[in-house]
């Protein structure tokens with residue numbers, strides 16, 4: 001079987017061509033050495049060998065602070081008029097594509113979030129295979145998740161290009177002049193033992209409630225929230241209502257919230273459902289690895305390793321699964 005191949009020396013033309021589909025963004029490295037998705041003008045702006053960006057691509061679909069409704073006394077609540085920006089996100093690794101697939105399940109499920117849908121429809125995804133490091137435990141660094149419009153598998157002198165969506169198939173047809181054919185090279189099998197353990201735990205509903213690790217984690221945690229901010233599937237948000245002084249108009253916003261923060265479990269009257277760090281850790285574990293509601297049993301962890309990298313006190317929730325081998329074997 002033949003596969004479509006994009007040579008390294010055609011990458012610049014490919015990037016130019018992608019701008020037909022929207023403003024091009026991709027992995028870049030800042031002057032401070034931080035890897036971040038951002039605008040890309042030319043090939044030299046890209047950092048193709050990045051491992052993971054600090055902030056995941058969720059920022060393109062759920063901006064940290066976003067007006068979700070406008071209110072006027074005449075019209076009531078209405079969605080903001082502003083269209084979502086047409087954007088192409090190039091170079092997204094499999095774990096982050098799976099993170100977007102999880103967000104799609106949350107926000108485009110039974111009761112679709114119209115604003116999320118607007119942003120999602122305006123975003124074209126071009127995936128890129130990656131080289132896992134010791135923090136990663138995604139099981140599919142070389143495979144194309146089904147939500148990648150196009151997916152590039154890195155070879156020595158270029159990329160195998162595949163299309164996974166209807167949009168991607170149309171794109172691939174237009175891309176033909178830049179491509180050649182090569183013999184198919186099957187992606188190497190990648191197995192992540194940690195991801196298997198994690199899925200087993202989710203299927204069995206294990207919670208390891210008596211593990212001494214909970215006390216250990218809670219004693220060390222600084223409640224900084226970095227692990228949640230950087231997680232590609234953490235989507236908890238707060239809702240704020242800003243009314244104008246004349247009482248005629250208002251704006252409703254959502255902004256990222258964080259289950260590691262004490263205020264996350266606070267409700268009117270001052271009661272807090274999760275006042276202790278141990279409870280907050282358990283809550284994060286239950287949501288992230290076992291799932292809630294319609295997504296119960298669907299782990300929200302895609303193995304990107306960001307939470308393990310950023311935690312200032314080296315807390316690693318996957319230790320629970322290593323410890324739980326006997327429990328869930």
Ligand code: SF4
Nearest residue numbers: 231301302304305307
């Ligand atoms: S829990 Fe950690 S490893 Fe899993 S997806 Fe979130 S940041 Fe990545």
Ligand code: SF4
Nearest residue numbers: 221222224225227311
């Ligand atoms: S990054 Fe580490 S210290 Fe900060 S909230 Fe998460 S577990 Fe706690």
